[in-house]
Amino acid sequence: MTDQGSSFVATRNACKMCTPLGACLAFSGVEGCLPFLHGSQGCSTYIRRYLISHFREPMDIASSNFDEQSAIFGGQNNLSIGLRHVLESYRPKAVGIATTCLSETIGDDVSMFLNEFRNEQAGNADVSIPPLIHASTPSYHGSHFDGYTEAVAAIVDTLAEGGKRQADLVNILPGIVSPADLRHLREIVSDFGLTPVLTPDYSERLDGPPWQQYQRIPDGGTPIDMIRRCGTAAASIQLGDTPTGRTAAGILADKFDVPAMVLPMPIGVRASDQMFAALENISGRPTPKQHADERGRLVDSYIDAHKYIFGKCAIVFGDEDFVVSTVGFLAEIGIQTVLCGSGGQSGTLKASIDQIEMGPSEPPRVIEGVDFEDLTEAADDVHADLMIGHSKGYKLARQLGIPLVRIGLPVHDRFGASRLLHVGYRGTQQLFDRIVNTLLEQRQDISEMGYTYL
Amino acid sequence: MREAIDILDARRRQVHTKGSQPFQLDCEKHSVAGSVSQRACVFCGSRVVLYPITDALHLVHGPIGCAAYTWDIRGAQSSGSQLHRMSFSTDLREKDVIYGGEKKCEAALIELIGRYRPKAAFVYATCIVGLIGDDLEAVCRRVTAQTGVETIPVHSEGFAGSKKDGYTAACAALDRLVGTSESPPPDGPSINILGDFNIAGETWIIRDYYERMGVNVISTITGDGRVDDIRRAHQAQLNVVQCSGSMKGLARLMKQKYDIPFVHVSYFGLEDVSKALYDVAEQFNDPAMMQRTTQLVRDEISAVMPQLRRYRDALQGKKAAVYTGGAFKAFSLVRSLRTLGVQTVIAGSQTGNPQDYQQLESLCDDGTVLLDDTNPLELAKFIDQTGADLLIGGVKERPIAYKLGVAFCDHNHERKRCLAGYEGMVNFANEVYSSVCSPVWSLSPRKRHAPPVKRSIGPGPLVTADAGLPLNTKAPQCPTAATVPSAGSDSHACGVCQLKAHCSGLAAQETETA
Ligand code: SF4
Ligand code: SF4
Numbered sequence: 001m002t003d004q005g006s007s008f009v010a011t012r013n014a015c016k017m018c019t020p021l022g023a024c025l026a027f028s029g030v031e032g033c034l035p036f037l038h039g040s041q042g043c044s045t046y047i048r049r050y051l052i053s054h055f056r057e058p059m060d061i062a063s064s065n066f067d068e069q070s071a072i073f074g075g076q077n078n079l080s081i082g083l084r085h086v087l088e089s090y091r092p093k094a095v096g097i098a099t100t101c102l103s104e105t106i107g108d109d110v111s112m113f114l115n116e117f118r119n120e121q122a123g124n125a126d127v128s129i130p131p132l133i134h135a136s137t138p139s140y141h142g143s144h145f146d147g148y149t150e151a152v153a154a155i156v157d158t159l160a161e162g163g164k165r166q167a168d169l170v171n172i173l174p175g176i177v178s179p180a181d182l183r184h185l186r187e188i189v190s191d192f193g194l195t196p197v198l199t200p201d202y203s204e205r206l207d208g209p210p211w212q213q214y215q216r217i218p219d220g221g222t223p224i225d226m227i228r229r230c231g232t233a234a235a236s237i238q239l240g241d242t243p244t245g246r247t248a249a250g251i252l253a254d255k256f257d258v259p260a261m262v263l264p265m266p267i268g269v270r271a272s273d274q275m276f277a278a279l280e281n282i283s284g285r286p287t288p289k290q291h292a293d294e295r296g297r298l299v300d301s302y303i304d305a306h307k308y309i310f311g312k313c314a315i316v317f318g319d320e321d322f323v324v325s326t327v328g329f330l331a332e333i334g335i336q337t338v339l340c341g342s343g344g345q346s347g348t349l350k351a352s353i354d355q356i357e358m359g360p361s362e363p364p365r366v367i368e369g370v371d372f373e374d375l376t377e378a379a380d381d382v383h384a385d386l387m388i389g390h391s392k393g394y395k396l397a398r399q400l401g402i403p404l405v406r407i408g409l410p411v412h413d414r415f416g417a418s419r420l421l422h423v424g425y426r427g428t429q430q431l432f433d434r435i436v437n438t439l440l441e442q443r444q445d446i447s448e449m450g451y452t453y454l
Numbered sequence: 455m456r457e458a459i460d461i462l463d464a465r466r467r468q469v470h471t472k473g474s475q476p477f478q479l480d481c482e483k484h485s486v487a488g489s490v491s492q493r494a495c496v497f498c499g500s501r502v503v504l505y506p507i508t509d510a511l512h513l514v515h516g517p518i519g520c521a522a523y524t525w526d527i528r529g530a531q532s533s534g535s536q537l538h539r540m541s542f543s544t545d546l547r548e549k550d551v552i553y554g555g556e557k558k559c560e561a562a563l564i565e566l567i568g569r570y571r572p573k574a575a576f577v578y579a580t581c582i583v584g585l586i587g588d589d590l591e592a593v594c595r596r597v598t599a600q601t602g603v604e605t606i607p608v609h610s611e612g613f614a615g616s617k618k619d620g621y622t623a624a625c626a627a628l629d630r631l632v633g634t635s636e637s638p639p640p641d642g643p644s645i646n647i648l649g650d651f652n653i654a655g656e657t658w659i660i661r662d663y664y665e666r667m668g669v670n671v672i673s674t675i676t677g678d679g680r681v682d683d684i685r686r687a688h689q690a691q692l693n694v695v696q697c698s699g700s701m702k703g704l705a706r707l708m709k710q711k712y713d714i715p716f717v718h719v720s721y722f723g724l725e726d727v728s729k730a731l732y733d734v735a736e737q738f739n740d741p742a743m744m745q746r747t748t749q750l751v752r753d754e755i756s757a758v759m760p761q762l763r764r765y766r767d768a769l770q771g772k773k774a775a776v777y778t779g780g781a782f783k784a785f786s787l788v789r790s791l792r793t794l795g796v797q798t799v800i801a802g803s804q805t806g807n808p809q810d811y812q813q814l815e816s817l818c819d820d821g822t823v824l825l826d827d828t829n830p831l832e833l834a835k836f837i838d839q840t841g842a843d844l845l846i847g848g849v850k851e852r853p854i855a856y857k858l859g860v861a862f863c864d865h866n867h868e869r870k871r872c873l874a875g876y877e878g879m880v881n882f883a884n885e886v887y888s889s890v891c892s893p894v895w896s897l898s899p900r901k902r903h904a905p906p907v908k909r910s911i912g913p914g915p916l917v918t919a920d921a922g923l924p925l926n927t928k929a930p931q932c933p934t935a936a937t938v939p940s941a942g943s944d945s946h947a948c949g950v951c952q953l954k955a956h957c958s959g960l961a962a963q964e965t966e967t968a
Contacts, residue, residue: 017523
């Protein structure tokens with residue numbers, strides 16, 4: 001059964017964020033890049049606040065700070081003044097400009113504004129203009145996930161150059177994952193003897209050490225020089241197969257003939273196997289021993305714990321990528337997903353879930369464009385033992401009296417979101433252990449005996 | 455070594471160091487384009503003010519972000535309905551933007567009112583609604599007529615001004631409710647509590663103080679607010695207004711329309727909360743009430759002083775930076791910090807006006823840096839320059855402090871801890887103490903060479919009060935006996951409330967009764 005959200009006109013407790021948020025996140029993963037929202041100030045302030053609560057790191061997002069004049073006459077003036085100010089105060093190596101609903105609606109031609117800005121500043125010897133990357137992200141079109149995808153596409157489109165093919169260079173397009181995931185992906189690719197261009201990579205910037213001195217733009221991010229080399233890579237691996245619209249992998253394939261491999265988010269043994277197989281293919285090497293060992297331990301732990309979890313029922317929600325892979329992973333370990341949904345509406349969620357090898361499990365009810373009240377109402381018709389998704393599901397989990405295993409973004413009510421590992425065999429292991437322990441803890445809590453062996 | 459951070463030319467006049475030159479600080483300006491202002495938008499201002507009205511429906515008319523980022527973000531508590539904690543959005547899509555969002559808004563309102571049966575509904579216009587030109591007044595009229603539930607538009611288009619304009623829009627919306635109830639007024643002195651938002655139950659604490667003084671509280675606007683109470687707010691004899699910007703507008707409107715006088719107060723810090731209670735008692739000109747107030751202040755202060763003294767011993771000599779939304783709170787914080795032996799070296803706000811900054815300047819010591827509508831880079835620069843040990847602000851300011859190895863205290867609407875009133879002052883002291891005196895700072899790169907300093911308040915429970923908890927019974931003691939020297943203040947004034955009149959009045963009463 002597939003549904004398109006609810007019968008309600010209004011969205012009640014949204015299960016998504018707006019497009020510019022995703023774009024700002026992507027821009028924070030480029031070295032020295034300052035995210036800049038072209039629109040009113042409130043959007044950038046709210047987005048900063050939202051992301052700071054998740055990452056607990058500085059999150060400076062500039063804004064062209066529209067006022068009534070700009071809303072009426074267009075935002076060109078604000079954009080160029082704003083850019084001049086950020087170049088002066090932040091000295092960025094790139095500026096990632098995302099539009100908000102407002103500037104999109106008044107029809108600002110940002111590409112033209114940027115060209116004029118470049119020309120205007122060309123005569124000014126004091127300022128050198130870094131790359132200006134423009135992502136069009138009206139929020140009435142898609143969700144944060146689409147904004148992220150569009151911004152990554154814009155980064156690559158603006159910066160990547162062609163050239164002689166480099167057999168050891170591989171583009172990794174990771175999707176919205178945690179800093180710990182990004183670090184792990186880099187490690188995996190390097191262990192195959194390959195050089196990853198991981199775009200974006202906010203692992204250091206959004207999970208970094210304290211500072212000796214205040215940094216205008218925190219260290220870290222994919223080096224711009226590396227992104228320039230994207231067009232020469234042996235292949236692109238895009239993790240997550242739900243994006244629609246233009247994607248970085250698509251652009252690199254079209255412009256520079258870089259083969260694109262679109263894989264599911266590597267959560268679970270089977271999904272991770274696909275990523276490792278792709279890397280074996282590209283590198284011509286077998287999976288390095290330490291990773292093969294991790295896979296072995298993971299499967300061993302599946303066996304050790306299977307009785308604790310078999311037949312349990314889960315509700316899964318969040319970004320489409322995560323939902324698809326989590327449902328696949330749960331099917332692999334014998335937990336049945338009874339209901340799943342995403343605030344996104346790419347239209348591909350149901351089809352991707354249909355592809356999953358369900359084993360003994362029944363296919364779940366899938367709701368696209370869901371909000372938390374739809375999910376709450378749908379949860380009435382099912383039995384669930386746990387929920388898996390981001391922290392905004394807490395209200396429902398509390399209402400149902402079942403635990404919530406937090407994954408993805410946002411995690412606003414637990415500590416260490418940046419260090420949650422989800423991907424690869426190691427990430428799956430951590431997630432698996434958390435799920436098993438959550439269920440054990442619950443079992444122990446409700447037992448009258450309070451057994452100390454479980 | 456990185457180069458020093460400069461102040462943008464366009465912002466130079468919004469920064470001032472006390473004593474460096476004659477006082478001059480620009481403010482009430484639209485934020486400079488490209489500066490990473492800590493301010494939000496008009497919508498934010500309205501949403502902050504109206505959010506705690508718990509039995510109303512709040513529908514954000516616009517694309518999803520504006521509603522998603524404000525979902526359950528604040529610590530405003532309710533003693534009943536939790537409807538305000540829901541995030542409702544019309545989640546405008548492309549076709550709504552092209553063809554207009556009125557129909558969607560109307561349909562959303564009708565179904566939501568049908569489903570949730572609120573006492574009233576507020577519809578917030580966001581940026582995009584201002585552009586596509588939806589006639590929200592007309593939509594609300596139709597919905598009110600059809601459902602019988604008063605539906606009120608809030609003209610809070612994000613770009614049309616600053617957060618302060620959002621306060622004005624919220625006050626205009628509230629003004630439509632006030633005066634629409636016919637229920638009989640209560641006997642005896644009565645007030646409305648304006649501008650307290652019941653963060654972590656603070657309104658309950660304040661309300662309890664006034665009730666113990668013998669004052670009826672007709673409505674609390676908007677902390678733990680109820681539509682029906684707001685409707686009869688015009689019956690009160692006095693409006694007690696906290697917070698510089700948000701509720702002054704409503705108080706003024708009620709003065710014009712219903713001739714209700716108002717007083718400005720703050721509930722943060724011993725001095726300010728005591729003054730708030732005395733000021734209200736003075737307005738009613740009733741010696742018995744003044745007597746009760748004096749007793750209350752005395753009891754409360756003597757209950758908290760022993761703990762505050764312990765915190766003060768640990769914090770003495772530390773330096774703080776204060777950056778708040780409204781300037782009024784900054785005044786209270788400067789004073790509260792003084793009570794704890796902490797000196798304010800940076801003080802600023804997002805929305806202060808010239809009079810506010812004048813007052814802030816006179817309150818601060820020489821060398822204090824004053825900032826209007828500042829940004830992360832400037833804050834970092836001045837924290838570095840002044841050697842501040844602590845930053846007080848909101849979540850957006852937190853990482854600036856932490857990255858620099860500086861303590862932080864959240865004093866925004868999103869906090870979950872009560873900081874108002876007397877028990878709130880103890881919590882505040884504890885908040886400051888548990889950050890400033892944490893051993894973790896000695897490991898941060900900026901402080902690596904500094905050995906961890908022993909500044910523990912020693913064993914014994916750190917009592918922290920939660921809203922609604924009964925206070926301990928305490929021995930009566932004159933508040934003037936509480937020995938909190940207030941640096942830089944008039945030495946003849948009471949060390950606690952700093953009010954000469956109250957202290958001498960109190961002394962006179964004591965002699966009479968003796
Ligand atoms: S769109 Fe406008 S109203 Fe909404 S958050 Fe942004 S600035 Fe505020
Ligand atoms: S106006 Fe658009 S960009 Fe801004 S917060 Fe709202 S949804 Fe996001």
